[in-house]
Amino acid sequence: MQKLINHVRNCNEFTFDTAGEKSIKQLTLIQIQTIPQQLPFFVILVELAHLPPINSLIHLQIKQLFELIFKFRNNIYSWVPLRKKIYPAIVYQWFEWPIKTAVGQINLLSKCTCHKSSPYRPNEP
Numbered sequence: 001m002q003k004l005i006n007h008v009r010n011c012n013e014f015t016f017d018t019a020g021e022k023s024i025k026q027l028t029l030i031q032i033q034t035i036p037q038q039l040p041f042f043v044i045l046v047e048l049a050h051l052p053p054i055n056s057l058i059h060l061q062i063k064q065l066f067e068l069i070f071k072f073r074n075n076i077y078s079w080v081p082l083r084k085k086i087y088p089a090i091v092y093q094w095f096e097w098p099i100k101t102a103v104g105q106i107n108l109l110s111k112c113t114c115h116k117s118s119p120y121r122p123n124e125p
Helices: 002-009 057-069 084-093
Strands: 015-022 026-034 043-048 074-078 103-104
Touching: 002 057, 015 043, 015 084, 026 084
Parallel strands: 015 074, 074 103
Antiparallel strands: 015 026, 026 043
16 A cells, blocks of 8 residues: 555546446445556555445555545546535545645546446436
């Protein structure tokens, strides 16, 4: 984890995405990709249903990662309006609200048009 923290400390650009359980409208996954000046890059997946205890060292390190990522001088690129999507995660107290980081929106399409709708979930976009 310390290697990841050191890597994030040296990055100032990130891509950010979230996923959620639509049936209960709950944020379940935070996905972050580092965009370093030199390779390698890292992809960080934070599954919110499987977090360590709040008083554990790893939980404190997750908080440190988010604090480093959301530093004022950093740039975050997102496919969705990030401030709206990340808001439910403020309960974990990993970052200050409102976010002061510059956020750029990458994909301006209102919905995915890259594949057919799932036959198992016909009402999902």
